[in-house]
Amino acid sequence: xxxxxxxxxxxxxERIRSKWFWAMALLGPxxxxxxxxxxxxxxxxxxxxxxxxVDATTGPVGARITQLLNGSPLFRAVSVPAGxxxxxxxxxxxxxxALSGFLIVTDAAVDSGKAExxxxxxxxxxTIGALERTIGDVVSAVRxxxxxxxxxxxxxxRIPVRLETKKIAGGKTxxxxxxxxxxxxxxxxxxxYTAILLYGINVMSxxxxxxxxxxxxxxxxxxxxxxxxxxxxxxxxxxxIFQFLIWGVSARILFAHRRDLLGAGGMGDADPVFQVPNVxxxxxxxxxxxxxxxxxxxxxxxxxxxxxxSSEQEARQAQQPVSWLLVLxxxxxxxxxxxxxxxxxxxxxxxxxxxxxxxxVRWAAGNLPTHEIALSLTILVAAIVGVTWVAARIYRxxxxxxxxxxxxKELVRWVRxx
Amino acid sequence: MMSPAPILVLDxxxxxxxxxxAVDDLSLSVPAGVIYGLLGPNGAGxxxxxxxxxxxxxxxxxTVRLFGEPGGGRTHSERIGYLPxxxxxxxxxxxxxxxxxxxxMKGVDRRRARQRxxxxxxxxxxxxxxxxxxxELSKGMQQKVQFISTMLHDPDLVILDEPFSGLDPVNAQxxxxxxxxxxxxxxxxxxxxxIMEQAERLCEQLCIIARGxxxxxxxxxxxxxxxxxxxxxxxxxxSVGGAAQVFADKRLTSKVDNYGQYAELELAAxxxxxRILHALVASGARLSRFEMREASLHKIFIDLVGPEAAxxxxxxx
Numbered sequence: 169x170x171x172x173x174x175x176x177x178x179x180x181x182e183r184i185r186s187k188w189f190w191a192m193a194l195l196g197p198x199x200x201x202x203x204x205x206x207x208x209x210x211x212x213x214x215x216x217x218x219x220x221x222v223d224a225t226t227g228p229v230g231a232r233i234t235q236l237l238n239g240s241p242l243f244r245a246v247s248v249p250a251g252x253x254x255x256x257x258x259x260x261x262x263x264x265x266a267l268s269g270f271l272i273v274t275d276a277a278v279d280s281g282k283a284e285x286x287x288x289x290x291x292x293x294x295t296i297g298a299l300e301r302t303i304g305d306v307v308s309a310v311r312x313x314x315x316x317x318x319x320x321x322x323x324x325x326r327i328p329v330r331l332e333t334k335k336i337a338g339g340k341t342x343x344x345x346x347x348x349x350x351x352x353x354x355x356x357x358x359x360x361y362t363a364i365l366l367y368g369i370n371v372m373s374x375x376x377x378x379x380x381x382x383x384x385x386x387x388x389x390x391x392x393x394x395x396x397x398x399x400x401x402x403x404x405x406x407x408x409i410f411q412f413l414i415w416g417v418s419a420r421i422l423f424a425h426r427r428d429l430l431g432a433g434g435m436g437d438a439d440p441v442f443q444v445p446n447v448x449x450x451x452x453x454x455x456x457x458x459x460x461x462x463x464x465x466x467x468x469x470x471x472x473x474x475x476x477x478s479s480e481q482e483a484r485q486a487q488q489p490v491s492w493l494l495v496l497x498x499x500x501x502x503x504x505x506x507x508x509x510x511x512x513x514x515x516x517x518x519x520x521x522x523x524x525x526x527x528x529v530r531w532a533a534g535n536l537p538t539h540e541i542a543l544s545l546t547i548l549v550a551a552i553v554g555v556t557w558v559a560a561r562i563y564r565x566x567x568x569x570x571x572x573x574x575x576x577k578e579l580v581r582w583v584r585x586x
Numbered sequence: 587m588m589s590p591a592p593i594l595v596l597d598x599x600x601x602x603x604x605x606x607x608a609v610d611d612l613s614l615s616v617p618a619g620v621i622y623g624l625l626g627p628n629g630a631g632x633x634x635x636x637x638x639x640x641x642x643x644x645x646x647x648x649t650v651r652l653f654g655e656p657g658g659g660r661t662h663s664e665r666i667g668y669l670p671x672x673x674x675x676x677x678x679x680x681x682x683x684x685x686x687x688x689x690x691m692k693g694v695d696r697r698r699a700r701q702r703x704x705x706x707x708x709x710x711x712x713x714x715x716x717x718x719x720x721x722e723l724s725k726g727m728q729q730k731v732q733f734i735s736t737m738l739h740d741p742d743l744v745i746l747d748e749p750f751s752g753l754d755p756v757n758a759q760x761x762x763x764x765x766x767x768x769x770x771x772x773x774x775x776x777x778x779x780x781i782m783e784q785a786e787r788l789c790e791q792l793c794i795i796a797r798g799x800x801x802x803x804x805x806x807x808x809x810x811x812x813x814x815x816x817x818x819x820x821x822x823x824x825s826v827g828g829a830a831q832v833f834a835d836k837r838l839t840s841k842v843d844n845y846g847q848y849a850e851l852e853l854a855a856x857x858x859x860x861r862i863l864h865a866l867v868a869s870g871a872r873l874s875r876f877e878m879r880e881a882s883l884h885k886i887f888i889d890l891v892g893p894e895a896a897x898x899x900x901x902x903x
Contacts, residue, residue, distance in 0.1 A: 182676075381674025388641075390663040391663075
């Protein structure tokens with residue numbers, strides 16, 4: 169119908185024209201890039217650690233540990249001989265943050281496997297783990313050499329195993345590694361959550377604007393309230409798809425040049441956890457399908473919230489239950505990433521309110537049977553129809569109401585009466 | 587005289603909200619080509635009635651017919667201009683874009699809407715503002731933009747809810763001129779107001795409601811005749827002639843207060859004052875003054891509604 173089309177066009181054009189949209193279009197990739205960067209930094213405990221190795225050994229163990237630590241991108245180490253006031257002065261340096269910490273190595277390290285680390289942050293697991301591994305490597309090599317094993321044999325024996333992981337999808341082995349699947353799932357989760365929330369709230373404020381300015385009276389005397397709500401949701405939905413297109417293109421460019429960008433920070437592609445996955449057509453389709461499903465479901469609720477509120481302030485409060493549904497789905501993503509096939513994950517991908525995030529995350533993280541997707545989509549569509557039906561009734565009554573926000577009992581009456 | 591076919595008919599329309607009846611069994615008929623007033627104190631049900639005509643609210647009982655066809659305001663929205671009591675526009679949109687959009691809502695295609703909006707903006711002196719955002723306009727300018735949005739699609743029926751409330755004097759004049767201009771082009775105007783003086787000057791027909799019920803409706807002159815009584819003030823210039831006989835004629839007058847050179851009388855029901863003038867002149871009286879004095883609509887309104895109800899009540903919505 170022409171009038172619905174006019175509503176869609178107005179929503180789309182006015183939003184595309186706003187500075188806000190272009191700020192999001194440009195800052196979006198930066199924002200997601202920042203999330204990417206922070207995740208990798210948090211994963212490794214944040215930057216290069218400056219540490220001092222206090223060498224109280226009689227043999228070469230301390231020197232070898234220092235050398236090996238310097239071979240790692242995580243540490244910058246210097247060795248000092250143990251002495252009367254060394255520990256006190258180093259403690260002071262850690263206190264002044266000139267130093268991350270210091271390692272005290274004695275002969276006991278080789279004999280009984282004991283060493284001591286004193287630092288400002290001893291709960292940084294990545295740092296401690298790396299230290300332990302380094303000391304362990306040196307100590308076990310020294311022990312073997314003591315028993316008369318050829319150092320070259322020791323070196324060969326210590327070549328680590330690299331487990332290559334490939335995802336099986338649709339009966340074929342894909343080129344995707346576990347790390348790629350993980351980062352894809354992670355990103356899809358973040359983007360879905362952000363976009364559904366953002367555009368849902370867009371629908372809400374648009375509804376609220378028409379309500380508070382009373383334009384809605386003129387509109388509703390020209391087209392049915394449901395048509396108006398539909399046009400609005402479609403218009404904002406079209407804006408979000410357009411936004412994705414912009415993000416998609418700029419993300420591609422950003423990823424293509426990531427080596428230049430990250431390389432400048434001395435990181436290269438040292439970290440295997442976050443890698444650029446191949447986004448297949450099927451993955452893109454799942455993403456868009458569930459995004460749209462989630463967007464329709466949530467924006468119907470946000471529209472109802474807008475219609476029942478009389479001011480921005482009231483709306484902000486009233487939208488909290490709706491936002492929390494989305495936040496919970498987002499948080500549960502982290503549990504799902506560990507085991508995408510668990511009962512917990514399957515349940516969440518069938519509940520319509522969490523499915524829009526859960527399903528694409530599981531899809532990206534692991535393989536999914538077609539019937540599960542079909543079932544989840546069927547439930548989602550049914551929920552969209554049901555929720556929209558209820559929301560449209562709240563919308564219709566709420567748009568003409570002013571004054572106090574309705575309580576639950578009144579809402580039920582609105583739904584019945586409309 | 588044949589009255590033209592009604593353009594709007596309400597037949598026993600009712601609307602109840604939780605706890606109270608906003609409109610109760612209201613019937614009225616608006617002929618084509620008149621200025622029709624829907625009068626009543628605040629909270630009488632005027633806005634609710636208009637919203638039911640516009641299909642914004644569904645009546646709980648009764649029917650609304652427009653242009654002699656079934657279907658309410660939404661079905662006929664192409665032919666109706668509606669200005670709600672509380673007004674607002676999209677604050678961030680450009681003037682021209684708002685008008686084009688609202689025109690589209692009334693079924694005008696974009697190109698025509700753009701052209702007509704341009705003409706109207708020109709006419710109301712806003713041509714230079716067409717590409718500015720609504721929130722850059724003064725309140726008075728915004729009100730003008732709102733009129734334009736109501737008239738853009740050249741509606742046959744214009745429904746204005748308290749059109750003069752909140753207008754500055756300049757815009758009140760623009761509004762009045764617009765209403766009269768529409769009337770002269772054969773359009774029908776229905777407007778609601780609680781200000782009787784306004785209604786008295788503009789309306790040809792009206793309906794007075796209070797507490798959701800109709801008290802009286804019909805042409806203003808009929809209402810004045812039946813409810814106001816007709817008051818005649820006569821001054822003599824020396825010769826009274828046979829005035830006493832004329833005054834005593836119970837077919838002509840119902841009440842006389844004669845001071846000799848000055849008299850006040852009330853006409854008998856259905857009597858045309860011209861007959862008395864004629865009779866007086868024929869009897870040889872010389873008149874210095876002959877003045878019909880009608881009760882004001884305000885007085886009729888107070889008499890009908892009662893001073894209690896005439897006082898402002900809170901709107902139900």
